[in-house]
Amino acid sequence: MSDQIKKIGFIGTGIMGGAMAQHLLDEGYEMQVYNRTKEKADQLVAGGAVWKDTPAACAEGMDAVISMVGYPKDVEEIYLGQDGILAGARPGAYVADMTTSSPALAVQIAEEAAKKGIHALDAPVTGGDIGAKAGTLTILVGGSQADFSAMAKVFCCMGTNVNLCGGPGAGQHMKMANQIAVAGALAGACEAISYAKAAGLDVEKMIEMVGTGAGGSFQLTKVASRGAGGDFDPGFMLKHFVKDLNLANEAGQANGLTLDITARIRDIASGLEKDGLGTEGTQALLKHYMK
Amino acid sequence: MSDQIKKIGFIGTGIMGGAMAQHLLDEGYEMQVYNRTKEKADQLVAGGAVWKDTPAACAEGMDAVISMVGYPKDVEEIYLGQDGILAGARPGAYVADMTTSSPALAVQIAEEAAKKGIHALDAPVTGGDIGAKAGTLTILVGGSQADFSAMAKVFCCMGTNVNLCGGPGAGQHMKMANQIAVAGALAGACEAISYAKAAGLDVEKMIEMVGTGAGGSFQLTKVASRGAGGDFDPGFMLKHFVKDLNLANEAGQANGLTLDITARIRDIASGLEKDGLGTEGTQALLKHYMK
Numbered sequence: 001m002s003d004q005i006k007k008i009g010f011i012g013t014g015i016m017g018g019a020m021a022q023h024l025l026d027e028g029y030e031m032q033v034y035n036r037t038k039e040k041a042d043q044l045v046a047g048g049a050v051w052k053d054t055p056a057a058c059a060e061g062m063d064a065v066i067s068m069v070g071y072p073k074d075v076e077e078i079y080l081g082q083d084g085i086l087a088g089a090r091p092g093a094y095v096a097d098m099t100t101s102s103p104a105l106a107v108q109i110a111e112e113a114a115k116k117g118i119h120a121l122d123a124p125v126t127g128g129d130i131g132a133k134a135g136t137l138t139i140l141v142g143g144s145q146a147d148f149s150a151m152a153k154v155f156c157c158m159g160t161n162v163n164l165c166g167g168p169g170a171g172q173h174m175k176m177a178n179q180i181a182v183a184g185a186l187a188g189a190c191e192a193i194s195y196a197k198a199a200g201l202d203v204e205k206m207i208e209m210v211g212t213g214a215g216g217s218f219q220l221t222k223v224a225s226r227g228a229g230g231d232f233d234p235g236f237m238l239k240h241f242v243k244d245l246n247l248a249n250e251a252g253q254a255n256g257l258t259l260d261i262t263a264r265i266r267d268i269a270s271g272l273e274k275d276g277l278g279t280e281g282t283q284a285l286l287k288h289y290m291k
Numbered sequence: 292m293s294d295q296i297k298k299i300g301f302i303g304t305g306i307m308g309g310a311m312a313q314h315l316l317d318e319g320y321e322m323q324v325y326n327r328t329k330e331k332a333d334q335l336v337a338g339g340a341v342w343k344d345t346p347a348a349c350a351e352g353m354d355a356v357i358s359m360v361g362y363p364k365d366v367e368e369i370y371l372g373q374d375g376i377l378a379g380a381r382p383g384a385y386v387a388d389m390t391t392s393s394p395a396l397a398v399q400i401a402e403e404a405a406k407k408g409i410h411a412l413d414a415p416v417t418g419g420d421i422g423a424k425a426g427t428l429t430i431l432v433g434g435s436q437a438d439f440s441a442m443a444k445v446f447c448c449m450g451t452n453v454n455l456c457g458g459p460g461a462g463q464h465m466k467m468a469n470q471i472a473v474a475g476a477l478a479g480a481c482e483a484i485s486y487a488k489a490a491g492l493d494v495e496k497m498i499e500m501v502g503t504g505a506g507g508s509f510q511l512t513k514v515a516s517r518g519a520g521g522d523f524d525p526g527f528m529l530k531h532f533v534k535d536l537n538l539a540n541e542a543g544q545a546n547g548l549t550l551d552i553t554a555r556i557r558d559i560a561s562g563l564e565k566d567g568l569g570t571e572g573t574q575a576l577l578k579h580y581m582k
Contacts, residue, residue, distance in 0.1 A: 103490070126504050126505060127504075138500075138504060140500070163496075163500060165492060165493075165496070165500075166491065166492060166493065169490075170490075170491075170492060173486075173487070173490040173491075173492055174487075174492060174497060174500065174501075176486060176490070177483040177484075177486050177487045177490075177492065177497050177501055177506075178483070178500075178501045178504065178505070178506045179506070180479060180482045180483040180486055180506075181479045181480055181482075181483040181501050181506030181507075181508070181511055182479065182505050182506045183479055184475045184476055184477070184478045184479015184480065184482060184483075184552075185475055185476040185479045185480075185506065185507075185508045185510075185511075186475070186479075187475045187479070187552040188471060188472045188473065188474055188475015188476045188477075188478070188479070188552065188553075189472055189475065189476075191471045191472075191475060191550045191551075191552055191553050192468040192469070192471040192472035192475075193468075194548055194550075195464075195467060195468050195471055195539070195542075195543050195546075195548060195550065196464070196465075196468045198543065198546035198547065198548045199394070199460075199461075199464040199467070199468075199542070199546060200457065200461075200464075201456060201457060201461060201464050201465060201468065202456075202457070205454075205456070206465060206468050209429075209431070209454060209456075209465065209469075210465075210468055210469045210472050213417055213418075213429060213469065213509070214417060214469070214473050214509050214510065214513075214514070214527075215468075215469045215470070215471075215472030215473045215476065215509070215510075216472075216476075216508065216509045217472070217476045217507065217508035217509070217510070218504070218505050218506070218507045218508070219476075219505065219506075219508070220472055220476075222505075223505070236505075248486070251486075251490070252486050252489065255486075255489035255490060256489065257485055257486060257489045257580060258580075259482045259485075259486065259580075260482075260555060260559065260579075261475075261478040261479065261482055261552060261555060261556060261559075262479075262482050264551060264552060264555055265552065268551065268552075288551075289548060289549075289550075
């Protein structure tokens, strides 16, 4: 099935998308590209990709279209807008939105796509820019088994862990669950570090001891620990975290669920973003406790 | 140094303390015991320990006294009360409170003890009743290096990971930092599980996928996962968790630190305790989201 896909339209060539598209070019796929800021596609064009002026034009004639943009409103525009992907893609084509976006919007896009005979998947990722560059992303896919199979080879050019999570929207839901777990563990880690500092404990020793027991988490050992050492460079930017937690809270509420703790962490992170820390890493949550 | 300790008074012979005292008896220490409910010391007495009617009497003539009781008010009473440990222990004796209790109280006890030439340590544990029975507790010690060395052999009969964390109170502070990290990770895990259920995801698959990435934590994989499967038996009881989080919030505030997330989790857990779930495991936090 997947051998049918030879030509790929790629929309959104920022830090993440640019690296992901490069892997597909390297693998020998023919490529058309579109990005809001044209210059960010220059390197791909120099490598053989063909620039197109709209998402619709970028989708035309392609076997598959992949998108990696910023916010749900961007996703909505590039898929459902007048010059959008669904206006340009041919019947039988595959489209996969890899942006972290709204599960409800993913379902809507899949429904609209189906009306035109287009196969839609939602496929957000974890692993950040490091994973995008290394081609080692985890890809969380929502859609049909058949469409997942058809796109599996393409996904495997960008990631080493490619998972079908369920029907349309399930990839986004899985990403939300991930971010919710991240939020709690990060907040616990940041409060534990802040407490340890205030109490005069050896913070490195605390992280080592707590990290190997019942309080242990990736966020404590690999993320918050960097902030404890004064390193606030982004592995994952605080402003993107705020976006994801807003999506998670909205999606939870759509299912009748109030995520008390996630909402409170979103409020704290959002406050820090307003203080100008949006481009720091999520470990900047520590700074809430230094105020 | 530690060879000087041959006789130990043990106060508080519940599930945790009873198992810990048994290891010391098995090791050949002479023992006097006291417990509020006498029957809970029967097995130790049958094994050779001598019953005493008050904490003071239990401390008399002993080289060391170990306590493992419930709440800070119990610790205060058995150490500083009229018939308390400091009234009975001889100068030069070692006393170690292994209850999870207030860091400030630990400092106060150490100061009062020092006035009488008694060496005091705070030494709360992690590892629960399973660790207590197996003798594999992690023991977090606050006090002087010399007193830690003197008691090291005794502690090693009860735990496999014995750590000097700093001066008086530092063991309690380290335990607080641990519980704070646990709280955040647990809440994130419970909200992720609740979200996944509401969204119709395969919850086991979510735990497996999220658990191996940036959202991974001991609490997700080993604790909340049990609740997701319908098992609410206590590894660690919710009512004890509420107690610990109250202590952590108080101790944080004593250092000018507001632990927003920990406080909110305490409120949720406290609400569940009032609903009659105090003797369930901490994974019962999930039930807040099922309301």
